[in-house]
Amino acid sequence: MLLYFSNICSGDFMERSVLHCDANKFYASVECLYHPEIRDKPVVVGGSEETRHGIVLTGNEKAKKLYGIKTGMSLADARLLCPQLVVVPPNYPRYIRFSKMLRRIYSDYTDMIEPFGLDECWLDVTGSRLLFGTPEEIAEDIRKRVKFELGITVSVGVSWNKIFAKLGSDYKKPDAVTVINRDNYKEIVYPLPVSDLLMVGPSTTQKLKNHGIYTIGELADAPPEMLAAFLGKMGYVLHSFANGYENAPVAESGSTPLIKSVGNGITAPRDLMNEEDIKSVQYVLAESVARRLREQGLKGRVVSIGVRDKNLFSFTRQSKLSSATNDTRKLQSTALKLFNSNYSFETMPPVRSLTVSVSELCDENDSFQLDMFEDNELAERLDRLNHTVDGLKERFGSDCVRQAFLLKDEKLTGFDPYEKNIIHPVSYFR
Numbered sequence: 171m172l173l174y175f176s177n178i179c180s181g182d183f184m185e186r187s188v189l190h191c192d193a194n195k196f197y198a199s200v201e202c203l204y205h206p207e208i209r210d211k212p213v214v215v216g217g218s219e220e221t222r223h224g225i226v227l228t229g230n231e232k233a234k235k236l237y238g239i240k241t242g243m244s245l246a247d248a249r250l251l252c253p254q255l256v257v258v259p260p261n262y263p264r265y266i267r268f269s270k271m272l273r274r275i276y277s278d279y280t281d282m283i284e285p286f287g288l289d290e291c292w293l294d295v296t297g298s299r300l301l302f303g304t305p306e307e308i309a310e311d312i313r314k315r316v317k318f319e320l321g322i323t324v325s326v327g328v329s330w331n332k333i334f335a336k337l338g339s340d341y342k343k344p345d346a347v348t349v350i351n352r353d354n355y356k357e358i359v360y361p362l363p364v365s366d367l368l369m370v371g372p373s374t375t376q377k378l379k380n381h382g383i384y385t386i387g388e389l390a391d392a393p394p395e396m397l398a399a400f401l402g403k404m405g406y407v408l409h410s411f412a413n414g415y416e417n418a419p420v421a422e423s424g425s426t427p428l429i430k431s432v433g434n435g436i437t438a439p440r441d442l443m444n445e446e447d448i449k450s451v452q453y454v455l456a457e458s459v460a461r462r463l464r465e466q467g468l469k470g471r472v473v474s475i476g477v478r479d480k481n482l483f484s485f486t487r488q489s490k491l492s493s494a495t496n497d498t499r500k501l502q503s504t505a506l507k508l509f510n511s512n513y514s515f516e517t518m519p520p521v522r523s524l525t526v527s528v529s530e531l532c533d534e535n536d537s538f539q540l541d542m543f544e545d546n547e548l549a550e551r552l553d554r555l556n557h558t559v560d561g562l563k564e565r566f567g568s569d570c571v572r573q574a575f576l577l578k579d580e581k582l583t584g585f586d587p588y589e590k591n592i593i594h595p596v597s598y599f600r
């Protein structure tokens with residue numbers, strides 16, 4: 171803060187220019203590109219019944235505005251509101267591809283790109299102004315290019331800090347640019363409800379309301395000590411957010427993974443009765459998770475399993491590995507170990523659904539510590555084998571190479587989690 175004002179006074183201060191680009195109704199827009207025939211109908215992308223109990227992940231303009239369908243609503247409720255609703259299953263590989271294409275456009279303007287979920291990014295364009303024009307011109311350029319090159323739309327907020335830039339991208343949409351500068355921020359930002367502010371969830375909103383604070387302006391004017399008295403440290407953070415004091419840098423490209431976890435799940439075609447069944451299904455899931463990690467150049471350190479038994483009792487367990495991995499066998503053996511130490515078929519009912527996921531992701535090329543207790547040469551050979559098999563599957567389909575033991579019960583293992591059964595990346599539900 172002090173530094174900041176002294177810079178202004180000395181006259182050589184170059185204020186930061188931050189853009190926040192938000193792809194509008196991202197999943198639904200991408201699906202409408204692939205299915206032009208549904209473009210003018212009310213459309214939602216809905217989670218698969220097994221893994222997310224069938225909820226609305228996103229809807230297009232029509233579904234949301236005309237029928238009041240909201241993200242997070244159950245598909246059943248959404249169908250009640252709109253019987254002719256078109257429900258499309260999510261296709262994450264597709265969304266990840268679009269997310270990458272968006273970032274490729276952004277990277278023409280700056281290398282400081284910080285993704286926030288699959289469909290949002292902050293861009294620091296402070297250093298790009300000489301080359302590409304004012305931040306507003308850059309925002310306009312991006313908006314037009316995304317529409318022309320990808321066929322979807324973004325709304326862009328322009329400001330001197332990340333918080334107001336994000337409010338800007340929300341302010342006018344779709345396909346719009348909003349500039350929030352030092353001259354107009356009180357006019358635009360202050361009347362907005364506090365719940366619009368980043369990190370203000372329902373419980374914080376309620377606490378603020380209890381103290382008579384409804385708008386961002388009221389939050390900005392409140393004494394920070396008073397806020398801290400009922401919000402703790404968060405009180406100071408939110409006070410600085412509301413005043414536009416936020417000055418966290420926009421992370422450089424590649425420093426934050428696009429997604430926080432990769433997972434696959436399945437409700438088995440028949441109940442799983444023994445360890446052999448579990449091993450087979452977990453292998454297919456682990457193989458798909460590992461392949462998706464490798465494709466995105468990622469490794470993960472925490473392996474989680476989810477188990478739901480016949481009586482619909484469910485639990486999750488996780489285990490942290492000594493080093494990050496994207497090796498199928500390692501994931502599968504960890505998943506099986508987790509299962510065996512938490513489940514006993516002798517005393518517990520047959521299992522109905524299983525999930526395997528990996529989090530604490532990092533770049534697969536990140537330097538890593540060699541594991542003393544592991545055969546590192548073997549690990550390297552397995553890595554090459556994995557990538558070779560991935561290449562074959564890419565060209566000839568997911569089931570062109572399979573483990574022999576999976577052929578024992580093809581009914582059980584013949585599903586293709588790579589194309590289906592992908593668990594929604596958690597980061598979207600922040």
Ligand SMILES: [Mg+2]
Pocket residue numbers: 192193194195196289290
């Ligand atoms: Mg969006």
